[in-house]
Amino acid sequence: MTPSPSSAPTISARTAGVRGSAIRDLLTLTARPDVISLAGGLPAADLLPRERIARAAAEALTDPGAVQYGETAGLARLREVVAAHETGRGTGGARGPVRAADVVVTSGSQQALDLLARAVLDPGDAVVIEDPGYVGALQVFQAAGARVVPVGLDEHGMRVDELADRLAAGLRPRLVHTVSSFHNPRGVTLAAERRRALAELAERHGFLVVEDDPYGLLSFDGPPPEPVAAHGERVVRLGSASKVLAPALRVGWLVGPPEIAAAVELLRQGADLCGSTLTQAIAADLLADHDWFAGHLDTLRRAGAARAAAFTGAVAELLPGATWSRPTGGMFCWLELPAGTDTTAALPRALEAGVGFVPGSAFAVGGALPSAARCCFASHPPEVLREAARRLATVLAVPSGRGRST
Amino acid sequence: MTPSPSSAPTISARTAGVRGSAIRDLLTLTARPDVISLAGGLPAADLLPRERIARAAAEALTDPGAVQYGETAGLARLREVVAAHETGRGTGGARGPVRAADVVVTSGSQQALDLLARAVLDPGDAVVIEDPGYVGALQVFQAAGARVVPVGLDEHGMRVDELADRLAAGLRPRLVHTVSSFHNPRGVTLAAERRRALAELAERHGFLVVEDDPYGLLSFDGPPPEPVAAHGERVVRLGSASKVLAPALRVGWLVGPPEIAAAVELLRQGADLCGSTLTQAIAADLLADHDWFAGHLDTLRRAGAARAAAFTGAVAELLPGATWSRPTGGMFCWLELPAGTDTTAALPRALEAGVGFVPGSAFAVGGALPSAARCCFASHPPEVLREAARRLATVLAVPSGRGRST
Numbered sequence: 001m002t003p004s005p006s007s008a009p010t011i012s013a014r015t016a017g018v019r020g021s022a023i024r025d026l027l028t029l030t031a032r033p034d035v036i037s038l039a040g041g042l043p044a045a046d047l048l049p050r051e052r053i054a055r056a057a058a059e060a061l062t063d064p065g066a067v068q069y070g071e072t073a074g075l076a077r078l079r080e081v082v083a084a085h086e087t088g089r090g091t092g093g094a095r096g097p098v099r100a101a102d103v104v105v106t107s108g109s110q111q112a113l114d115l116l117a118r119a120v121l122d123p124g125d126a127v128v129i130e131d132p133g134y135v136g137a138l139q140v141f142q143a144a145g146a147r148v149v150p151v152g153l154d155e156h157g158m159r160v161d162e163l164a165d166r167l168a169a170g171l172r173p174r175l176v177h178t179v180s181s182f183h184n185p186r187g188v189t190l191a192a193e194r195r196r197a198l199a200e201l202a203e204r205h206g207f208l209v210v211e212d213d214p215y216g217l218l219s220f221d222g223p224p225p226e227p228v229a230a231h232g233e234r235v236v237r238l239g240s241a242s243k244v245l246a247p248a249l250r251v252g253w254l255v256g257p258p259e260i261a262a263a264v265e266l267l268r269q270g271a272d273l274c275g276s277t278l279t280q281a282i283a284a285d286l287l288a289d290h291d292w293f294a295g296h297l298d299t300l301r302r303a304g305a306a307r308a309a310a311f312t313g314a315v316a317e318l319l320p321g322a323t324w325s326r327p328t329g330g331m332f333c334w335l336e337l338p339a340g341t342d343t344t345a346a347l348p349r350a351l352e353a354g355v356g357f358v359p360g361s362a363f364a365v366g367g368a369l370p371s372a373a374r375c376c377f378a379s380h381p382p383e384v385l386r387e388a389a390r391r392l393a394t395v396l397a398v399p400s401g402r403g404r405s406t
Numbered sequence: 407m408t409p410s411p412s413s414a415p416t417i418s419a420r421t422a423g424v425r426g427s428a429i430r431d432l433l434t435l436t437a438r439p440d441v442i443s444l445a446g447g448l449p450a451a452d453l454l455p456r457e458r459i460a461r462a463a464a465e466a467l468t469d470p471g472a473v474q475y476g477e478t479a480g481l482a483r484l485r486e487v488v489a490a491h492e493t494g495r496g497t498g499g500a501r502g503p504v505r506a507a508d509v510v511v512t513s514g515s516q517q518a519l520d521l522l523a524r525a526v527l528d529p530g531d532a533v534v535i536e537d538p539g540y541v542g543a544l545q546v547f548q549a550a551g552a553r554v555v556p557v558g559l560d561e562h563g564m565r566v567d568e569l570a571d572r573l574a575a576g577l578r579p580r581l582v583h584t585v586s587s588f589h590n591p592r593g594v595t596l597a598a599e600r601r602r603a604l605a606e607l608a609e610r611h612g613f614l615v616v617e618d619d620p621y622g623l624l625s626f627d628g629p630p631p632e633p634v635a636a637h638g639e640r641v642v643r644l645g646s647a648s649k650v651l652a653p654a655l656r657v658g659w660l661v662g663p664p665e666i667a668a669a670v671e672l673l674r675q676g677a678d679l680c681g682s683t684l685t686q687a688i689a690a691d692l693l694a695d696h697d698w699f700a701g702h703l704d705t706l707r708r709a710g711a712a713r714a715a716a717f718t719g720a721v722a723e724l725l726p727g728a729t730w731s732r733p734t735g736g737m738f739c740w741l742e743l744p745a746g747t748d749t750t751a752a753l754p755r756a757l758e759a760g761v762g763f764v765p766g767s768a769f770a771v772g773g774a775l776p777s778a779a780r781c782c783f784a785s786h787p788p789e790v791l792r793e794a795a796r797r798l799a800t801v802l803a804v805p806s807g808r809g810r811s812t
Contacts, residue, residue: 011669012528020672045470054467057684061460064451067652107513107656111678118549122418139676143524246473248683250513250656263417266426270545271677272517277654278463279682 018142036388037356038375048246060281073265074105075280081287082253091237093230102255104264107275109214109240109252110136117144119263128176130158132363134184137177150365155325157190160197173207181225182215182330185363185374199232214240215330220305241283251283310382314389331378341371346395355391424548442794443762444781454652466687479671480511481686487693488659497643499636508661510670513681515620515646515658516542523550525669534582536564538769540590543583556771561731563596566603579613587631588621588736591769591780605638620646621736626711647689657689716788720795737784743802747777752801761797
């Protein structure tokens with residue numbers, strides 16, 4: 001039967017293939033005031049620099065230009081500040097400083113990822129993503145009609161050896177996506193020698209690495225890891241102000257080869273014309289205020305380290321049999337419960353007990369991950385995290401035996 | 407020859423088919439301080455409510471939630487305010503009030519257009535757009551891989567009779583896009599009976615009308631035109647705060663059937679997660695401040711009417727042989743110079759003489775429009791517009807005979 005002309009409007013085949021974010025749906029459930037939510041990937045509300053932002057907003061709004069349309073590639077001053085910041089991170093490597101012209105400002109790094117996928121992918125192109133992986137990347141690659149190829153992770157980040165094997169066997173991806181530092185959801189960081197190897201594979205096989213790095217600055221011990229982009233030209237780096245300043249600025253950026261930056265800028269014309277001049281001016285002000293920003297980062301790092309320690313300490317004590325990678329930065333702890341635990345099935349009971357998390361299966365790209373859970377430790381102070389672990393323990397009952405850090 | 411693996415990264419076939427906005431490129435040229443630019447579609451800087459925005463920003467930033475991530479479909483309060491506003495405009499028609507749940511907030515109405523195109527179009531689908539047309543729509547439909555079908559405009563807006571003929575002859579578009587009020591670039595407004603006819607054609611032939619209406623509130627004489635959406639359910643309405651509040655808020659919205667709103671919300675997760683909670687809070691504050699907003703709109707309308715009159719008056723006097731539709735709202739005057747005039751060729755001379763405009767050819771979808779020019783009268787006070795017309799006259803020399811308004 002053919003549909004009648006006045007039937008409900010239908011959505012495109014491409015859209016029908018996009019999986020909604022189970023996490024976003026979960027956030028509604030975990031927003032109940034009696035639930036301690038470890039589900040969101042939200043920066044800690046108590047550590048967001050709201051007063052500094054208010055000062056920057058008042059200052060920016062003395063300029064009539066702050067409320068007008070802006071350039072598609074971003075506010076010139078912000079591009080300069082980001083270029084200097086990325087240069088300081090080591091992004092340019094031996095190639096020298098990052099130029100403002102290499103930076104395209106986007107609405108969070110999520111928009112950079114989406115525009116990049118649209119700029120370089122044709123339907124059917126192969127894209128490698130980590131498994132478990134960042135759901136926002138999976139959505140973007142599905143929407144672009146790509147063929148998603150999962151590659152595993154271990155405690156040193158992406159299994160670059162596994163990728164090399166796949167490439168040797170004939171895999172020809174256009175993009176290889178990695179959350180290189182303090183992985184979402186896995187919490188791990190790509191080891192230095194793997195960063196070098198990944199950049200070399202990109203040169204040899206002609207793919208682009210997408211180095212998605214919103215958490216890199218939130219390193220608990222020592223300086224942030226050196227970017228993959230330091231090791232080669234076929235790396236597009238995505239950065240974000242959401243985790244180090246505030247998500248509501250909607251400021252992210254892409255640093256990449258000129259052809260890529262130009263294509264992303266072109267597509268942004270159609271995607272939303274430009275970002276907010278006001279929030280970009282605020283971000284530029286805060287990032288350029290070096291002493292303030294260094295102090296603010298220090299606060300975030302100390303608080304993150306204390307929260308991670310409080311949470312994993314409580315888990316070790318209260319959830320015997322669970323394993324996890326000790327967080328060294330970022331926001332996430334990936335719990336693995338003993339085989340046989342079903343975290344998806346346990347979630348309703350957990351919410352009843354007053355604690356929320358994201359079941360591992362939400363991040364599964366290839367196989368299932370029934371006994372894992374992503375817990376965000378960044379959003380709550382230590383005492384609340386200990387209470388969260390206590391509540392978790394009441395529902396994620398495990399056989400006897402002591403938990404251990406891997 | 408196959409490309410070597412380490413060759414420059416290439417962009418996708420889809421991206422290669424997207425035409426850059428000649429207007430955006432022009433903005434760079436016309437940004438010289440000695441040039442009076444009629445090229446941009448910018449609200450008047452002197453009329454942007456910067457101080458009211460600063461007050462709203464300070465107030466919003468007393469709430470910790472203002473700097474955090476927000477819901478993908480938009481800030482609840484803004485969705486309510488927009489629903490009430492659209493209800494007041496008549497968008498619901500006989501179906502009753504617009505509900506907050508029918509509203510998806512986007513990053514300007516451009517993002518609504520982009521997400522809508524991605525949500526409903528499969529490659530090869532036919533899409534009708536007006537000719538001359540809004541360049542941002544053309545870009546979006548090209549990026550979605552659509553087959554763009556131009557339909558003409560006259561002084562009463564889209565030639566709906568021409569569309570009806572094409573439909574009778576077998577054309578089956580998924581979308582029909584119209585800038586229904588104070589058209590960009592043509593300046594004209596879709597007549598009331600054509601609005602009704604267009605909504606009826608959508609019901610009969612099963613397409614969706616995209617009613618792109620950023621300018622409707624800027625009506626110089628009498629109330630804003632009744633929306634096309636008042637006449638049927640197969641209309642997706644796009645609105646924007648950019649022209650009535652400020653572009654830097656990056657607040658636009660989509661009001662449409664539930665399946666469409668849900669698909670757009672889903673795609674927005676991948677596109678940029680959510681908009682800025684801060685700028686949405688500011689927009690909600692200003693739109694909900696009824697007395698202030700009514701007074702502000704009144705100021706914009708009076709200033710727009712005075713500017714349009716000053717510009718067309720000067721053109722009538724100084725550019726004999728030119729014709730135009732008398733602007734009754736919005737921002738644009740579409741000049742048609744006598745046959746033989748080449749506005750593209752004249753532009754460099756115009757810039758030399760200190761005035762910028764956009765040649766008609768930049769808006770051409772089907773044929774060429776060599777002798778037309780879009781002039782934005784909104785951005786400058788009357789005396790500057792008269793000077794702009796004087797400079798235009800020095801380069802767009804035309805045969806004798808008096809200009810006339812059509």
